[in-house]
Amino acid sequence: MAAGIACAFAALCYAELAAAVGGCGSAYGYSYAAFGEFIAWIIGWDLILEYGVSVAAVANGWSGYFNNALTAIGFGLPEALTKGPHMGGIVNLPAVAIIMILMGLLIVGVKQSARLNAGMVFVKLLAITIFVGVALFHINTANWTPFAPFGWFSTAEDGTTHGILAGASLVFFAYVGFDAVSTAVGEAKNPQRDAPIGIIASLVFCTVIYIVVSGLLTLVVPYTELNVSSPVAHALQLIGVTWASALVATGVIAGLTTVMLVLYYGLTRILLSMASDGLLPQFFAAVSKKTHTPVKNTVICGVVMAVMAGMLPLGILAELVNIGTLAAFVLVCGGVIVLRKTKPDMPRPFKMPFGVVLPILGVLSCGALIAFLPLVTHLRFIGWLAVGLVIYFIYSRQHSRLAA
16 A cells, blocks of 8 residues: 555656656656756666566566466476576576567567457456455455564564565555556557556556455465465465466466566667667667567567576565666656746646645655665665666767757
8 A cells, every 4th residue: 555655646747747748768758858868868777677677577476377387287397497596496497488478479569469468468357356256255364463563664683674664665566567558658549648547547456456466365374475476376275275276377377478568568668769869779779660669679678688587586676676666756756846847838638736746745755665675775776877877978978869
């Protein structure tokens, strides 16, 4: 709920900027309009991290459910091929494979990808319905005692953080979807109307589903049993409903596939937008004459993300996604504040109520959640931004179309 409230402020800001500014660069394009090139580059570089690591992290979770499904029918993969070196394995092969498959799908074209995505969304919704229906008859309220065992925020002896606010900073992973919606604004038929509806509706739906599923999940089994890569299917196995576990695992596999597809698509469009502005080499702006898709950056992104998914642990990936997402949200909320002051007469088909109060609350809430992430995550993020600054001053600043 805490993450959802912070996201609500950001989503309203996204909706206003998507309708007023448009473009296919998401927070990158909005920051360009509000703050200029330098801040836009920083947020664009941040979004590359956010989307790329998101796909790798989701692929990790996908792999867990996929291997569970294979194991259920007697064809489980060797453990060494389902874990990266950090967990004593060789490579997370299913995670690598699904990213390669999605790469081929995105190369073929957007229309084909959209058809597959629509079918998998139906399967995902069916799986959620099955889980909710089964879980309602296996509730044990004792699992919520104590309700918040770690309080609002606490730090363990090993430096790890726990509690509601620490969890909220990690759960942001679940809300990146409405940011992905904004990357496709340039390809919408009526972006001034469709973009705000899509952004706000996706946030509302995501928040409700997340609260319902996580609430039932922790009521069905103790939270201590859920530290696995496939918690929903695992919970159903623990209560003995194996048939539902198999069906839900299938639905989750389809659902996570759609998530990766949307995020992967968003990443390629952000690179395309930045390259079109001259901040990245034109190599990333090249579009295939046959499929009308950015094939080159799709292949590069796919290979890099596959390596991350196959080798890096889920925890590190998730934390990097969250700090990148929160930083993007802070700048988008700030962008609304700046544009309200610098361009008060700009046409705004969708305008947030209460002046700049909600954007300010968005900056404060998202910025506060950044503080609850582990220190090592902050250091990794700073390192990534430092690399981006080097690239900007060596290449992007000299090749910028705005500067020319």
